[in-house]
Amino acid sequence: MQRTGRINMPTFRIVVIEHARSPKAGNFVEKVGVYNPKTKERSLNAERIKYWLSVGAKASGTVHNMLISAGITEGKKINVLPKKSPPKLAPVEASKEEVGVAAEDPATEEKEEATPEAPAKETTSEEAPAEETKSEPESAEKTE
CATH class of the missing domain: 3.30.1320.10 (Ribosomal protein S16)
Structure with missing residues (x-):
């Protein structure tokens, strides 16, 4: 047009x-x-x-x-101006499905919880040596 x-x-x-x-x-x-x-x-x-x-x-x-x-063509009419609210509902439905799947498989929940804990322990062990290296130069300064 x-x-x-x-x-x-x-x-x-x-x-x-x-x-x-x-x-x-x-x-x-x-x-x-x-x-x-x-x-x-x-x-x-x-x-x-x-x-x-x-x-x-x-x-x-x-x-x-x-x-x-x-009457020139046949078929269904197209919704030219769709409402904006349906796309917002799609993520909510997906999260409900995830909750339903998680409730059915408690074993998978335990596995998922175990994996985040392991990296958390590694980060604490990495931080500890960094603190020790900071304290070593201080002790060296005191001895001089």
């Missing part, structure tokens, strides 16, 4: 464009229809639209829904 018209009086051209071209630039291959959102008036060239779709052109979500409601 290519927007035309004045401010607060939009009209749209339904056009066929190549992937590399921008609809705002005005470079289109063919104009196949017009849509006025204020009056809900639309004029579509069904023959040319069917041709371009058969060749491999893909309609945008809005144009796809318009073609279905006009």
Whole structure:
């Protein structure tokens, strides 16, 4: 769809464009229809639209829904503006599944708990020699 018209009086051209071209630039291959959102008036060239779709052109979500409601193509309408809340629910469901799996396998929990303890002991043993090296130079200074 290519927007035309004045401010607060939009009209749209339904056009066929190549992937590399921008609809705002005005470079289109063919104009196949017009849509006025204020009056809900639309004029579509069904023959040319069917041709371009058969060749491999893909309609945008809005144009796809318009073609279905006009009866030019068949299929389900696409949700063009999905709500943002469903992606937030996905991590919550995943964490619930993890809790359910962990509750079923207590042996795996014990193994997981054992592995974090081992690196913790290693870090304390590494810190201890570092403290000793600091105390050695102090004792050397006292003897001089």
